[in-house]
Amino acid sequence: MHNSIIIEASVLAVDKKIRIQLKLFNVFPEEQLLWSQTFDVDMSNLLKLYSQVIRKIASEIQFTLSPEQRSQLDESREVHPDSYKAYLRGKCNLYQQIPDGVKKGLEYLYEAENHFKRALALNPNLSLIHYHYAWALFLFGRHEDANRLAHKSFDILKDCPPGYFVLGETYLAMGREDLAIESHQKLAALAPP
Secondary structure: OOOEEEEEEEEEEEOOEEEEEEEEEEEEOOOEEEEEEEEEEEHHHHHHHHHHHHHHHHHHOOOOOOHHHHHHHHOOOOOOHHHHHHHHHHHHHHHOOOHHHHHHHHHHHHHHHHHHHHHHHHOOOOHHHHHHHHHHHHHOOOHHHHHHHHHHHHHHOOOOHHHHHHHHHHHHHOOOHHHHHHHHHHHHHHOOO
């Protein structure tokens, strides 16, 4: 029987600083803490932190990153703090699932769209931006644009689980149930056993 590993994360953002605490657990056959670490970083260096965290987790679970994955992690990128805050506030409000929250969330995401465009101009091969921007476009009702960006995620990063989700949702909104089902089936196939 193989091990089942989960990651527990907590995030605290104050001004332009972020503190992320991560814990890695083995949950089968019994729960066991494998690793815990706290990361403090300026919001502008958030993507560098993501790269550091991914490398650390891969090392802890003895997962070998491909040369392409290592190359992506080595790229130097910065996050515009106001854009990231607008994006997070937008998502937070949308998750409330109440009319005022949805309206406010979309307003924040419209503040963030210019920064998505700027990020893509600076680094057109960053699949994370394609995914998040595609999701924002989907929420704006721009389903074909969202679909195009979700496809771009696959050109950059093969078998991108978030991309399959957005792709399925955009196909569903466009009335292409057959392709929506196919995308969600591919997403389900990527889930661990």
